[in-house]
Amino acid sequence: MFNSFHNLADRQLAGGILTREDAQAILASADDELLELVAAAAKLRRAHFADTVKVNYLVNLKSGLCPEDCTYCSQRLGSAAEILKYTWLKPEEAAEQAASGIRAGASRVCLVASGKGPTDRDVDRVATMVQGLKDEHPHVEVCACLGILKDGQADRLKAAGVDAYNHNLNTSESNYADICTTHDYADRVRTVGKAKDAGLSPCSGLIVGMGESNEELIDAVFALRELGSDSIPVNFLMPFDGTPLEGTWLLTPAHCLRILALVRFACPDTELRMAGGREMHLRSLQPLALHVANSLFLGDYLTSEGQAAQADLDMIADAGFTVLAPAGAAVPAAAGGTDDDSAAAGTVEPAIRRRGAGTGLAPNA
Template identity: 35%
Template sequence: MRKDQIKQMIDSALDGKGITRRQALELEFFSREELDYLFEGTNRLRDRFKGDDVKICSIVNAKAGKCEEDCGFCAQSSQFKTDSPEYGLLDVEKIVEAAKEAEAFGSNEFSIVTSGTALNRREELDQVIEAIKRIKEETNLETCCSLGLMNLDDLRELKAAGLDRCHHNLETAASHFEKIVTTHNYEDEVQAVKNAKEAGLQVCVGGIFGMGETFAQRVELAIDIQDLETQSFPVNFLKPLEGTALENMGLMERYEALRTIAMLRLVLPTIDLFVCGGREEVFTNHQEQIFAAGANGILGGNYLTTKGQDPKRDIDMIERLGLNPIYQSI
């Protein structure tokens, strides 16, 4: 048992800076018993930096399907035949209505998510700007958007309209990216994140694990995101969807997924770590383990193209652990 090594890692992360790449790479070889011991430490880290609060995010898909990109995991790409819904951008009234419903449900943040490379027409941008202005005027919600590869000028306009935060995943490590996406490149993803930061927005940046990448590539993504100095990290585990390029990929094994969460908490000790897609499938009846591994948030309700579990089940699980559910959106 590598108790000393584990203690050293926890001590390094407790200073808030996180463990080194070399230390993170060693986690790949920890046995289950060693991981269980490690989780006592990552649970302490979560508690030290995040306390008892568990953030629950929710998303609203404001525009679905018909995307020209070919991200291998995504049911919304027009290059794959899937039964995912397709519709154009919802009108402002519908978006504002959805925001009010989210506020009534207890959310303190509302997120507008759209499919596609980016908002592709001036009218679409104007529509989202109008929706954000109205949400700011008519509710007390914080606002978040996930709109794809947006340029700096458009993001500045969104910020001026009242947008608080931008969500944009890097999807996977730079060295694995072209195996997953060929219609744009990793640098485009990074630039979109930099644009959001430059526009003065808070940023939420993560990826999807279990797409055939190595553990070293998971560490590579974590270190890249550490360099970007972002506020939150959505952790998705691939749920292979019929018709997509990755439909035959298996689900990640539960302890592998926990190892990944623990690595992220150790590399990024102070970040908000949300477990999003794949949570129910990968962790089944052991979902509470994600908090010991280091997560301090979940994506609740439904996902972009698939259904999530009953929100009451999530709240019961969080409260049973003596933790405190807090609503927001990403």
């Protein structure tokens, strides 16, 4: 067992592998150890990513209308959440939305569509969008997130210029049946494998705060390590009204930091993204989380609003970090609460997205 979190970080920098006992200690750390934990995780973060923050931008190509029953999702079958619902954006609309994020500093655009998985026609549709996007912005990375892939679809996306494919494991294998019954954990693992085999960078992560135990969380993080995910988005449950998990507030800002630190220690050189729900769960500790995570989504999410894009950029600059430019060079970002015993204290309900893709209003970028 390590003597301090800094000792553990030094061990990781020397090539050590995080053990289950180590992971348990991170999640069980006391509040008065939190700053030491963050500082130790920051040693790993800076060793591999210096002072850069990778900015990603989401474009929701198709919203709602999903036949899957994932309990956490506002787009699920039977969801009563009052989200935007629309079918596929036109290629020019998708390009316009993506350009907004790129102008704001995004070096990766994430093209997302709801549903179990794409048809071959859907893949062709996205391929056309990607080719147009790459023509206009050749240095920007494109990540597709279209659900469970069939044979050959990853190769088609790669040929069109897609750089990465996102498909989250979300939780542990033992916990998966509790959050979804219309597909299984193995389907997700196979899709990540197909993306890797096609030469796409695998992006796979978590949703935390769904009632998983610490042991299940560790299982999920270690599974991502074994999977070899190049980037790990950590989403914090947004408990939309009208979904089975509405009213589920199980996270504190401090525990969110512990979870991010766990991922950083388990996967020291992997891009770690603080993703959906960071505003409502990390709250005032978001800038501190940047010392652990080296990536975030700018502005709005798929069906909910994030904090203002300029506020994100100001936060990056204020914390002493720089935005990673598409070509890999760092450029300065645009300048411009405390934890408690109750997980529900200070909660802010998800703000339904009413701007950007699928509307006539400008996006938050």
